[in-house]
Amino acid sequence: MQKDFLIKAKEDIFYEEKHLILIIYDIVDNKRRNKFFKLLSGYMISVQKSCFESHLTESEFEKLAYRIPFYIDKEEDNVRCYKLSAHGKVYNFGSEKNDAIEDIVIF
Numbered sequence: 001m002q003k004d005f006l007i008k009a010k011e012d013i014f015y016e017e018k019h020l021i022l023i024i025y026d027i028v029d030n031k032r033r034n035k036f037f038k039l040l041s042g043y044m045i046s047v048q049k050s051c052f053e054s055h056l057t058e059s060e061f062e063k064l065a066y067r068i069p070f071y072i073d074k075e076e077d078n079v080r081c082y083k084l085s086a087h088g089k090v091y092n093f094g095s096e097k098n099d100a101i102e103d104i105v106i107f
Contacts, residue, residue, distance in 0.1 A: 016057040016058060016059065017057070017058070018055040018056060018057050019055065019056060019057075019058070019061065019083050019084060019085045020053065020054075020055055020083075020084040020085070021044070021053065021054055021055070021056045021061055021064075021081065021082065021083055021084070022051070022052075022053045022081070022082040022084060023040060023044065023051070023052045023053070023079065023080070023081050023082075024050060024051050024079075024080045024082075025050050025051075025072075025077070025078065025079040025080070026050060026077065026078045026079075027050075027072060027076075027077045027078075027079075028073070028076045028077060029073070029076070029077075032071065032072065032073065032077065035071055036068075036071045036072065036079075039064075039067060039068075039071055040052045040064075043056065043060065043064050044056075061081075061083065065081060068081075068093050069093055069094075072093060072094050073094070074093070074094045074095065075094075075095060076094075076095065077094045077095065078093070078094045078095050079093040079094055080093075081093070
């Protein structure tokens, strides 16, 4: 019974797959950081200082990702978005850190 429900849900034209999104940020200015925290709180759950996660549809993630550059100073701040799925991608907004890890393995 449960499996039938899941199959039907995926066949629904309104069904949109969700991805686990992880956002980690380093924002220098307290005022900008508080505004950014409020933005993320509308979409996600704070799991650590400067770290949010949530299951979002592609359209929800795109709306959020579009807004991020308006909340940061691209010269001082850094926001990293991880879209965790079979074909995971990393989205980086703002200044690039030189000590970034190139290969990431998630278990």
